[in-house]
Amino acid sequence: MGGANQTRVTEFLLLGFSEQPGQEQVPFSLFLCAYLLIIAGNLLIILAIGCDSRLHTPMYFFLANLSWVDICLSSVTMSKTLVGHIVGSKSISYAECMTQMYFFMTFGNMDGFLLSVMAYDRYTAICCPLRYTMIMRPRLCVLLVAVSWVITNLHSLLHTLLMVQLTFCSSNVVHHFFCDPYAVLKLSCSDTFVNDIVVFTVGGLIFLIPFSCIIISYAYILSNVLKLPTARGLRKALSTCGSHLTVVSLFYGAVLGVYMHPSSSYSVRDMVTAITFTVLTPLVNPFIYSLRNRDMKEALRKLIIIRRIVLSRSQY
Known part of the structure; x- marks a missing residue:
């Protein structure tokens, strides 16, 4: 239906992993495994934070929100293609496509x-440790996420x-x-033209504001860390x-590679880069934050122990 120029498109075709049906099985298997790991890993992070009272702090509150957003982002971008491969259909309706696009932009941003x-939380903890609890109050944390x-x-x-x-009204094939x-x-x-202008103005601001906050926060952190008298204090500050x-490097590196150029210059190669922040970043986030964090590893260990106890009791 994408052949006639005068026919209005009512659905799109997602090419997905490959244009050749016979070459899709391996990419599909990898994507399915990645999606299941994203769901399981990020759910474990959320459950561990929710079940361990020691992790009821601003840093872990934001981390739980990040894990939830990663689950939603992956579900929005990956689930339709995975289901389409199983049922043998690449089509997505116009309304579904617009809805998917809306939620992709919401969760991605x-x-x-x-x-x-x-x-900002790390800046406050390192540069203003004595006032940390006063600044990062629960009300402020909720307000920051809500805004x-x-x-x-x-x-x-x-x-x-x-x-x-x-x-x-021409091609309906989405690469x-x-x-x-x-x-x-x-x-x-x-x-x-208007869409491109809005992308570079409003979209640019939505990108630059949080990115600038990150750069400024770490500039202050680096300045403060360099003043620490001991190497131990330096390592502790940097480890946090x-x-x-x-995660910031993975996410923003991919976003810069895909969206910081005109839409007319978009190519299939950008799809490979997009996989970095739609698949790879949500996949590695749980491992990065859990393997490098002693409190998180302890919380996950307790969660696994509790699960084993519940399962053993249910057998009797």
């Missing part, structure tokens, strides 16, 4: 805002409303495994930031 809030949700939803709503004003805004925008036969910096 929310990742960036949460990373910036976590950077982030409002901003990201409004941003996604703006882009989606602009997208539905466009006409898609991606989900309805990526750039990949869909390239298919429009309307003038996308190492996991966060690793």
Whole structure:
């Protein structure tokens, strides 16, 4: 249905992992394993934080929110393609595509805002340790997350409303495994000048504000850390930031590679880069934060022990 220029597109075809059906089994298996690991790993992080009272602190509150957003981001981007492969259909309706795009932008931007809030939390803990509990009050933590949700939803709503004003009347083949805004925008036969302007202005601000907060926070942290008198204090301060910096590098490196150029220059290679923050980052987040954190490892150990006790009692 994408062949006739005068036919209005009512559905899109997600090429997914490969244009050749016979070559999709291996990528599908890898994606399915990755998706199941993302769900399991991030759910374990959320359960561990919820069940251990020692982890009821601002840092772990933000981490639990990040894990939840990662689950949602992966579900939005991966589930449709995985289900489509199982049932043998690559099609996605116009309404489903716009909805998927909306939630992808919401959860993707929310990742960036949460990373910036976590950077501010680390700045407060290292640079203002005596006032940390007074500054990072529960009310402020909830407010920071709530404001982030409002901003990201409004941003996604703006882009989606602009997208539905466009006409898609030629090709309906999306060279991606989900309805990526750039990949869909390239298919429009309307003038996308306004969309591109909004992407570089509003979208640029949504990207730069949290990214700038992260840079400024770590500039102050580095300045403070260099003043520490002992090497032990230096290592302790840096260890609290190492996991966060690793995730920030993966996430923002991929975003810069895919979305910091005009939509007209979008290519299939950008799909590979998009996998970094839609699949790889949510996949490695639980391992990065748990393996490098003693309190998290202890909480996970307790969670596993409790599960074994419950299972053993249920057998009697």
